[in-house]
Amino acid sequence: MGRIACTWAVAFAVLHFYWALGGSWGLSVSAGPLAEERPGWFVVVGLWGVGMLCLVGGVLGWLLARPRPRGRAGGVIKNLGWCACAVLLVRFIAVELLLADTAGQEMDISPEQRLWTLVLWNPWFLVGGVVFGLAARQFGRASGPSSEAA
Numbered sequence: 001m002g003r004i005a006c007t008w009a010v011a012f013a014v015l016h017f018y019w020a021l022g023g024s025w026g027l028s029v030s031a032g033p034l035a036e037e038r039p040g041w042f043v044v045v046g047l048w049g050v051g052m053l054c055l056v057g058g059v060l061g062w063l064l065a066r067p068r069p070r071g072r073a074g075g076v077i078k079n080l081g082w083c084a085c086a087v088l089l090v091r092f093i094a095v096e097l098l099l100a101d102t103a104g105q106e107m108d109i110s111p112e113q114r115l116w117t118l119v120l121w122n123p124w125f126l127v128g129g130v131v132f133g134l135a136a137r138q139f140g141r142a143s144g145p146s147s148e149a150a
Helices: 002-020 027-031 033-037 040-065 072-100 111-141
Strands: none
Touching: 002 040, 002 111, 027 033, 027 111, 033 040, 040 072, 040 111, 072 111
């Protein structure tokens, strides 16, 4: 599961770096008006910053795929896996609730952006959260000779 979590995070990093370098495929339905305006803070924080954070998630996924080290390091890695799981699942739930609650309200998102966010983008955060949770669970249960080698 850790390898899948690593792949998930690196794929998101690549997508954010593509957008940060000027790519536009999929950005308009993900970021709405920010995709066209591309203010500096959005490019630095929302694209480069999130891309770098995703790379950190990739390293975490890679660590979760390895044998569990002894001592505190193993506990830290496991807890970080659970934190990644929680952040991704909270993000998924928050966006679902926010967009589900907009049916009769005026919001600065188009119906197309709302649809693609709910159907295409947001489910990937559910997948990522579940994968990181399963990787942390599997990592936490690792025992025996393979978990002691590090």
